[in-house]
Amino acid sequence: MYYGKNCPECGSKNLFVNRDKGEVICKECGLVVEDKMVEHGQEWRDFDSDGGASDGGSRGSGQPMTYTQYDQGLGTEVGHRADLFQLGSKDRNKFFRLRKWQSRISTAIERNLKLALAELKRVSSYLKLPKSVEEEAAMIYTQAVQRGLVRGRSMESVVSGALYAGCRRHEVPRTLDELSEASGIEKKEIGRTYRFVTRELGISILPSNPADYIARFASSLKLSPDAQTKAVEILEDAQHEELTSGRGPTGIAAAALYVAALMHGEKRTQREVADVAGVTEVTIRNRYKELLDRLKLEQKIKKTKKKEVKK
DNA sequence: AAGACGAAAGTGGTTGA
DNA sequence: TCAACAACTTTCGTCTT
Numbered sequence: 001m002y003y004g005k006n007c008p009e010c011g012s013k014n015l016f017v018n019r020d021k022g023e024v025i026c027k028e029c030g031l032v033v034e035d036k037m038v039e040h041g042q043e044w045r046d047f048d049s050d051g052g053a054s055d056g057g058s059r060g061s062g063q064p065m066t067y068t069q070y071d072q073g074l075g076t077e078v079g080h081r082a083d084l085f086q087l088g089s090k091d092r093n094k095f096f097r098l099r100k101w102q103s104r105i106s107t108a109i110e111r112n113l114k115l116a117l118a119e120l121k122r123v124s125s126y127l128k129l130p131k132s133v134e135e136e137a138a139m140i141y142t143q144a145v146q147r148g149l150v151r152g153r154s155m156e157s158v159v160s161g162a163l164y165a166g167c168r169r170h171e172v173p174r175t176l177d178e179l180s181e182a183s184g185i186e187k188k189e190i191g192r193t194y195r196f197v198t199r200e201l202g203i204s205i206l207p208s209n210p211a212d213y214i215a216r217f218a219s220s221l222k223l224s225p226d227a228q229t230k231a232v233e234i235l236e237d238a239q240h241e242e243l244t245s246g247r248g249p250t251g252i253a254a255a256a257l258y259v260a261a262l263m264h265g266e267k268r269t270q271r272e273v274a275d276v277a278g279v280t281e282v283t284i285r286n287r288y289k290e291l292l293d294r295l296k297l298e299q300k301i302k303k304t305k306k307k308e309v310k311k
Numbered sequence: 312a313a314g315a316c317g318a319a320a321g322t323g324g325t326t327g328a
Numbered sequence: 329t330c331a332a333c334a335a336c337t338t339t340c341g342t343c344t345t
Contacts, residue, residue, distance in 0.1 A: 188323075248335070269314060280337055285316065315344070322337075328330090 109145055112155065116141055119183075120159045126182040127174055129167065137166030144197050153193055157185045161193035165203060173208045175250055177278040210244060210253040211235050213277070217257055220276040221268055231260035234291065241294045247287070251279045255287030 117138055124134045141162040144150060150158050160183040167174050180187040198205050211232055218228040234256040238244055244252050254277035261268045270281040277284075 191324090246335075251336080270316095271314080281315085282317085282338080283336060286336090289316095313345085316342080318339100318341090320338085320340105322335105324333100324335095326331100326333080328332105 112145055112150065113142065116145070116155050116159050119156060120163060123160065123163055123179070123182045127163075127178060129163070129174075130170070130172065133163070133166040133170045133172060135166075136169055137162040140165055140197065140201065140203065143201055147200065149197055149200055154185070154189075156183055157189045157193045158197065159183070160185045160190045161197050164190060164194045165198050165205075168205065168208055169203070171209070171212050173212050173249075175213075175278050208249050210249040210256070213250055213253040214257065217253060217273075217276050221257065221261070221272060223257065223261055223266055223268075224264060227257075227260045227264040227266055230263060231256040234259055238291060238294075243287075243290050243294055248279065248283070250277045251283040251287050253277060254279055254284050255291055258284055258288055259291055 120138055120141060121134065124137070137159075141159060144158055144162065160179050163183075164174070164176065164179050167179075176187045176190055179185075179190050183190070197203075214228060214231050214235065218231065223231075231253075235244075235252070238252065238256065254273050257277075258268065258270060258273045261273075270284050274281045274284050
């Protein structure tokens with residue numbers, strides 16, 4: 001199927017549309033021509049304006065230098081087909097010679113990065129992660145590749161691990177489940193590579209704070225802002241009582257939300273809360289019980305219950 | 312009938328010898 | 329490397345609303 005454009009890398013018309021993944025791949029050279037098709041206004045990766053002779057510090061499209069640019073803008077691309085028409089026949093040999101040369105120095109690392117960062121962007125946009133996280137993850141991945149940490153692991157799993165690490169560092173945690181769903185990599189695999197990569201790179205891993213999950217969970221549950229702030233309060237109390245250490249942060253966040261919802265008369269079933277938090281009802285119950293025991297919230301709940309009865 | 316509760320057995324990961 | 333261990337899940341039966 002002709003996609004309507006040629007591959008900016010090799011000029012081939014043999015572009016393959018993968019709707020599941022939302023990307024377009026060139027069958028000739030393997031370049032991910034376009035990803036994030038769900039998003040509006042995705043630009044084509046224009047190597048032509050970026051690379052080649054015009055690269056003298058002024059970036060073609062005015063992009064800042066970033067890690068998501070696979071070579072950080074430092075590499076040199078030898079021009080493409082379109083340039084041919086501007087060249088005299090005399091220069092053609094030179095052109096082809098340079099192109100050949102380029103393909104030789106284009107190392108496995110660069111090639112890997114190119115593909116990996118496309119994948120990274122795809123997953124990142126799927127999860128609607130902020131740019132800063134994407135940058136962080138790209139940086140982590142780049143370092144991982146340079147240290148040869150990808151060897152023996154799938155590229156995708158390392159990308160996912162890097163993204164997970166990026167999320168954690170920017171305090172916009174996503175659960176392993178969400179990463180897993182977005183990337184198609186198994187949860188434990190992501191966790192493994194995440195631990196491995198962060199350890200090898202000496203990246204500090206601050207344990208994630210349950211409060212970071214509250215906002216997202218609350219909005220999927222359509223809870224009022226009041227209930228949400230209440231949940232955060234409960235969380236703070238729980239941390240004073242040291243109910244939070246050693247426990248899964250999502251379970252705690254879920255329980256806090258569940259209680260907060262009860263207290264505000266916006267009851268959600270344990271099942272509903274459990275689903276958005278990615279834990280089971282049992283876990284919520286356990287945390288919930290602890291909260292009641294240690295924080296003496298019982299009377300408050302009974303009060304609101306009476307109110308409901310009166311109504 | 313659906314939700315809440317809890318017991319019991321199972322799973323995967325961490326830790327310490 | 330192995331066994332003990334804690335957190336969490338799965339499953340299932342019982343109670344409550």
